[in-house]
Amino acid sequence: xxxxxxxxxxxxxxxxxxxxxxxxxxxxxxxxxxxxxxxxxxxxxxxxxxxxxxxxxxxxxxxxxxxxxxxxxxxxxxxxxxxxxxxxxxxxxxxxxxxxxxxxxxxxxxxxxxxxxxxxxxxxxxxxxxxxxxxxxxxxxxxxxxxxxxxxxxxxxxxxxxxxxxxxxxxxxxxxxxxxxxxxxxxxxxxxxxxxxxxxxxxxxxxxxxxxxxxxxxxxxxxxxxxxxxxxxxxxxxxxxxxxxxxxxxxxxxxxxxxxxxxxxxxxxxxxxxxxxxxxxxxxxxxxxxxxxxxxxxxxxxxxxxxxxxxxxxxxxxxxxxxxxxxxxxxxxxxxxxxxxxxxxxxxxxxxxxxxxxxxxxxxxxxxxxxxxxxxxxxxxxxxxxxxxxxxxxxxxxxxxxxxxxxxxxxxxxxxxxxxxxxxxxxxxxxxxxxxxxxxxxxxxxxxxxxxxxxxxxxxxxxxxxxxxxxxxxxxxxxxxxxxxxxxxxxxxxxxx
Amino acid sequence: xxxxxxxxxxxxxxxxxxxxxxxxxxxxxxxxxxxxxxxxxxxxxxxxxxxxxxxxxxxxxxxxxxxxxxxxxxxxxxxxxxxxxxxxxxxxxxxxxxxxxxxxxxxxxxxxxxxxxxxxxxxxxxxxxxxxxxxxxxxxxxxxxxxxxxxxxxxxxxxxxxxxxxxxxxxxxxxxxxxxxxxxxxxxxxxxxxxxxxxxxxxxxxxxxxxxxxxxxxxxxxxxxxxxxxxxxxxxxxxxxxxxxxxxxxxxxxxxxxxxxxxxxxxxxxxxxxxxxxxxxxxxxxxxxxxxxxxxxxxxxxxxxxxxxxxxxxxxxxxxxxxxxxxxxxxxxxxxxxxxxxxxxxxxxxxxxxxxxxxxxxxxxxxxxxxxxxxxxxxxxxxxxxxxxxxxxxxxxxxxxxxxxxxxxxxxxxxxxxxxxxxxxxxxxxxxxxxxxxxxxxxxxxxxxxxxxxxxxxxxx
Numbered sequence: 001x002x003x004x005x006x007x008x009x010x011x012x013x014x015x016x017x018x019x020x021x022x023x024x025x026x027x028x029x030x031x032x033x034x035x036x037x038x039x040x041x042x043x044x045x046x047x048x049x050x051x052x053x054x055x056x057x058x059x060x061x062x063x064x065x066x067x068x069x070x071x072x073x074x075x076x077x078x079x080x081x082x083x084x085x086x087x088x089x090x091x092x093x094x095x096x097x098x099x100x101x102x103x104x105x106x107x108x109x110x111x112x113x114x115x116x117x118x119x120x121x122x123x124x125x126x127x128x129x130x131x132x133x134x135x136x137x138x139x140x141x142x143x144x145x146x147x148x149x150x151x152x153x154x155x156x157x158x159x160x161x162x163x164x165x166x167x168x169x170x171x172x173x174x175x176x177x178x179x180x181x182x183x184x185x186x187x188x189x190x191x192x193x194x195x196x197x198x199x200x201x202x203x204x205x206x207x208x209x210x211x212x213x214x215x216x217x218x219x220x221x222x223x224x225x226x227x228x229x230x231x232x233x234x235x236x237x238x239x240x241x242x243x244x245x246x247x248x249x250x251x252x253x254x255x256x257x258x259x260x261x262x263x264x265x266x267x268x269x270x271x272x273x274x275x276x277x278x279x280x281x282x283x284x285x286x287x288x289x290x291x292x293x294x295x296x297x298x299x300x301x302x303x304x305x306x307x308x309x310x311x312x313x314x315x316x317x318x319x320x321x322x323x324x325x326x327x328x329x330x331x332x333x334x335x336x337x338x339x340x341x342x343x344x345x346x347x348x349x350x351x352x353x354x355x356x357x358x359x360x361x362x363x364x365x366x367x368x369x370x371x372x373x374x375x376x377x378x379x380x381x382x383x384x385x386x387x388x389x390x391x392x393x394x395x396x397x398x399x400x401x402x403x404x405x406x407x408x409x410x411x412x413x414x415x416x417x418x419x420x421x422x423x424x425x426x427x428x429x430x431x432x433x434x435x436x437x438x439x440x441x442x443x444x445x446x447x448x449x450x451x452x453x454x455x456x457x458x459x460x461x462x463x464x465x466x467x468x469x470x471x472x473x474x475x476x477x478x479x480x481x482x483x484x485x486x487x488x489x490x491x492x493x494x495x496x497x
Numbered sequence: 498x499x500x501x502x503x504x505x506x507x508x509x510x511x512x513x514x515x516x517x518x519x520x521x522x523x524x525x526x527x528x529x530x531x532x533x534x535x536x537x538x539x540x541x542x543x544x545x546x547x548x549x550x551x552x553x554x555x556x557x558x559x560x561x562x563x564x565x566x567x568x569x570x571x572x573x574x575x576x577x578x579x580x581x582x583x584x585x586x587x588x589x590x591x592x593x594x595x596x597x598x599x600x601x602x603x604x605x606x607x608x609x610x611x612x613x614x615x616x617x618x619x620x621x622x623x624x625x626x627x628x629x630x631x632x633x634x635x636x637x638x639x640x641x642x643x644x645x646x647x648x649x650x651x652x653x654x655x656x657x658x659x660x661x662x663x664x665x666x667x668x669x670x671x672x673x674x675x676x677x678x679x680x681x682x683x684x685x686x687x688x689x690x691x692x693x694x695x696x697x698x699x700x701x702x703x704x705x706x707x708x709x710x711x712x713x714x715x716x717x718x719x720x721x722x723x724x725x726x727x728x729x730x731x732x733x734x735x736x737x738x739x740x741x742x743x744x745x746x747x748x749x750x751x752x753x754x755x756x757x758x759x760x761x762x763x764x765x766x767x768x769x770x771x772x773x774x775x776x777x778x779x780x781x782x783x784x785x786x787x788x789x790x791x792x793x794x795x796x797x798x799x800x801x802x803x804x805x806x807x808x809x810x811x812x813x814x815x816x817x818x819x820x821x822x823x824x825x826x827x828x829x830x831x832x833x834x835x836x837x838x839x840x841x842x843x844x845x846x847x848x849x850x851x852x853x854x855x856x857x858x859x860x861x862x863x864x865x866x867x868x869x870x871x872x873x874x875x876x877x878x879x880x881x882x883x884x885x886x887x888x889x890x891x892x893x894x895x896x897x898x899x900x901x902x903x904x905x906x907x908x909x910x911x912x913x914x915x916x917x918x919x920x921x922x923x924x925x926x927x928x929x930x931x932x933x934x935x936x937x938x939x940x941x942x943x944x945x946x947x948x949x950x951x952x953x954x955x956x957x958x
Contacts, residue, residue, distance in 0.1 A: 077748045
C-alpha cells in the first residue's frame with residue numbers, strides 16, 4: 001500500500017525508536033570530494049588552481065561526500081595522481097628556497113604543509129616517509145625545489161590527506177576529540193580546513209552549545225554559504241547538472257537564477273518553506289523571454305523580482321524540472337520519485353530489469369496514456385501508484401520547466417502522515433503541505449546528515465538520526481536548522497564499526 | 498628483420514645528443530648480450546667481526562646471511578659470500594707495519610720491490626715506505642688484459658690518501674715495480690672528464706619532466722604512510738585502505754619505466770650535479786657518509802654510461818674522524834677504535850660501523866640493480882661486484898679469513914645466492930677466478946708461487 005512503512009527500509013518512516021535512544025552513530029572513512037580537494041589545496045598553496053582532474057563520486061551517489069561511492073580503486077587512483085601531480089607542479093614554484101641541508105629543507109617545508117593537509121600534526125614516521133621521497137628524488141638528480149615538489153606529490157596521495165577518518169570507537173560509544181571535531185565541523189560546513197577560531201575552540205567543541213555557536217558563525221561565512229548551497233543542489237540532484245534542453249544563454253541565466261534562489265533560501269526565516277513553496281524569484285531579460293513574463297528587466301545583468309505562475313519554490317525551478325524530465329517532456333515517475341526520495345526520504349525499489357514501457361504502450365502514447373497503462377498493469381502498479389499520482393501534479397511543467405496553466409495541476413500523495421496524505425490541486429499546494437509536515441522537515445535534516453556523514457542511515461544508528469530530526473524540525477532559518485543539528489550528541493559520539 | 502641497436506647507439510638516441518667521447522665502444526660488450534661486463538670493487542678498512550660476519554656453513558653451499566651481512570638481505574639472491582680467503586702475501590712483506598703489509602698487498606697479491614735499486618723483490622731487505630708494488634692490482638690487470646680503458650679508482654677520505662692506496666697500474670717499463678694508481682677524491686672532475694661532451698648540450702629537463710620522472714618515488718612514499726594510517730582507523734576502514742593500497746601498487750607498476758629509461762642518471766653531457774660538491778662539516782672536513790653516497794652515484798653513472806668498465810672505491814679513511822652516525826657524535830679514529838674497542842671487549846661501535854659498511858655496499862647494489870640494460874638484465878646482473886677488506890680481524894692485523902662478498906654474477910657467469918666456505922683459499926685464487934670469469938685463461942695471479950696459486954676458488958665458476 002502506498003505510504004506504508006517498510007521495515008526493511010532503514011530510511012522509511014520512523015516510529016519504532018525509543019525516545020531515550022543513545023544518540024551515537026557510526027561514520028565511515030570518507031574520501032575528499034573534488035571541491036574539498038580544491039579548497040584544501042587552495043589553503044596549502046594560496047592562488048594555486050587545483051584543476052578539475054579529481055575524480056567525482058561514483059554513479060548513483062546521493063551526495064559527493066558519499067563514502068561508499070568514493071573508493072580509491074585503480075580507476076580513481078590514476079586521476080587522483082594526476083590531480084596531485086598538477087598541484088605539485090604548481091607548488092614547486094611556491095616552495096621556499098633551500099639554504100640548509102636538503103633533509104632539513106624537506107622537513108621544514110613539509111611539516112607545516114602536512115599539518116594542514118592531514119588536519120593534524122604529522123607523526124615522525126609520516127614526515128620521514130615524505131622527506132625520504134624528497135631525498136630519493138634528489139639522489140636521482142632532481143634539484144630543489146622540484147625535489148621538494150616530489151614530497152608534495154607524495155603527501156597529496158596519502159590516505160592521511162585524502163580521507164576524513166576517525167579513530168576506531170569502543171563500545172558502547174566513543175567521543176571524538178577536539179582536533180577531529182574541528183576538522184569535521186569545518187569540512188562539513190565550509191568544505192575546508194578549520195579557521196583560527198575553530199582551531200582555538202577545538203578543545204571546547206565537545207560541548208553542544210559551543211559547537212552550535214561555531215557552526216552558526218561558519219555558516220554565515222561565504223564558504224559556509226557556498227557549502228550549504230552545494231548541499232542543496234546535491235539534495236535536489238542538480239549539482240554539476242548540465243541541461244541538454246535549454247539553450248546556452250538560458251542555461252547560464254537559470255544557473256544564476258538558481259544561485260539567487262538558494263541565497264534567498266539561506267536568508268529566509270522559514271527556509272524549508274521557501275525551498276518547496278512560494279512563487280517569488282528573480283529574472284533577467286533572458287529569463288523574461290524564457291518564462292514569457294515582463295518584469296521590467298533591460299538586460300542580462302538586470303535582475304528583477306517576479307512572481308511566477310505555478311512556481312513552487314526551488315522545487316519547480318526549471319533545472320530541477322529538466323533533471324526530472326524526459327527531454328522536452330515532463331515525467332510523472334521522476335517527479336513522483338523526487339517527492340518520495342528527496343523530500344520524504346523513502347527508498348522505492350529500482351524498476352525490475354525485465355519490464356519496459358514499450359511493452360505496455362506504443363511509442364506514440366501520451367504521458368497520461370503511458371501512466372494509465374503502468375497503473376493498470378499488476379506488475380507495475382504496486383510501485384507506480386506511489387509515484388505517478390504525485391507526478392500528475394507536475395504535468396503543467398514541461399521538460400524545460402515552463403509552466404502551462406492550461407494543463408492539469410492536481411495530483412495525489414498517499415502517505416501515513418495525515419498532514420501529507422490526500423489529493424492536492426497544484427504543486428504549490430503540495431509544497432505548502434510539505435512545508436508543514438514534520439515528516440518532510442525531518443527528512444530534510446536526515447538528508448543533511450547523509451551529506452555530513454557521507455552515508456545513509458543504518459539500522460544501528462537510524463534511531464539516533466531520528467532523534468536529531470525530531471529535535472531540529474522546529475528550527476526555521478537554515479543556519480539554525482544546521483547549527484542545531486551539529487549541536488546534537490550524534491555529531492560527537494561514535495559507535496564501534 | 499629485427500634491428501639491433503648497440504648500447505652506444507641507444508644511449509645516443511635516449512640522450513638526444515652525442516655521448517661523451519671517452520665512452521667505450523659496445524662492440525666488445527662480451528657474452529652478456531648487448532650489455533658490457535664490468536668489475537666493481539668496494540674496499541672497506543679494518544676487516545670485520547669474523548664470528549658475526551661468517552655465514553653458517555650449510556649443505557649445498559646454501560647462503561644464510563649472518564648478522565653483519567643483514568643489511569644485504571634485499572640482495573641475497575645476487576650475493577655469493579666467500580669464507581676462508583686469506584691474504585698470504587702479507588706475511589711476506591718485509592715491512593713491520595701490519596697495515597702496510599696487508600693494505601699494500603691486498604689488491605695485487607704481490608710483493609713490494611725491496612732490492613737496493615728498487616726494481617725487484619729482495620726478501621732480506623726492508624723496503625722504503627712507499628716503494629712500488631711488483632705487480633698490478635686486479636682491477637688494472639683485468640682492464641689491461643681486456644684492453645679496456647684504465648680503471649676509475651675512487652677514494653673515500655677527508656684528505657689526499659697519498660701513498661695509502663691499494664691499487665697499482667700495470668708496469669710501464671719492461672721491468673720494475675708498478676706505479677701507484679692515483680685515487681680520486683673529487684667526483685666533479687671525474688664527471689667533467691668522463692661524462693662531459695664537447696658536442697651538443699641537450700636542453701635541461703623541464704620542471705614537469707623532472708617531476709614526471711619521480712611519480713613512482715612519490716607513490717612509494719605515499720604507500721609507506723599506510724602503515725601509519727591503519728592503526729588510526731576502524732577495522733572496516735582498514736579494508737578500504739587495503740583496496741586503496743592495491744590501487745597504488747597497480748599505479749606504481751604502470752609507472753615502472755621501460756628498460757633504459759629507468760637509468761637513475763642521465764648519460765647526457767652537462768654540468769656535474771650540484772651534490773658532487775661535498776659539503777664540509779663543522780670541523781672543515783668533508784662528510785664521509787655524504788661522500789659515499791655521491792661516489793656511489795658517480796660509480797653507477799659511469800658504469801651505466803659505459804664510460805669505464807672497471808671501477809673501484811677504496812675507503813681510505815682509516816684514521817679520519819668522524820663517523821657521524823655513531824652515538825655520541827662519532828669517533829676520533831676508526832683505526833684506533835678498532836684496536837681499543839676490541840681490546841676492551843666493547844664492540845658496539847665496531848658493530849655499528851661494520852654494519853654501516855654493509856649498508857653502504859647494499860646501497861651500491863641497489864643503485865646498480867635499478868639500471869635496466871638493453872639485454873633486460875640490470876647493471877648489477879651484468880657486473881661482478883667485489884666487497885673486500887684488507888683484514889680478517891683488524892685489531893690483530895690478521896689478514897686471514899678476509900670478509901669477501903661477490904655480487905651480481907656477471908651475467909650468470911658466477912652463480913649467486915651461495916656461501917662458499919673455502920679454507921686455504923688465497924687472494925691470488927680469488928683474483929684468478931675473477932680473471933677467468935671475464936673469460937681470460939689465467940691460472941695464476943700476483944706472486945708466482947704454487948703455494949699461493951691454486952688455479953682459482955674451487956667451485957666458484
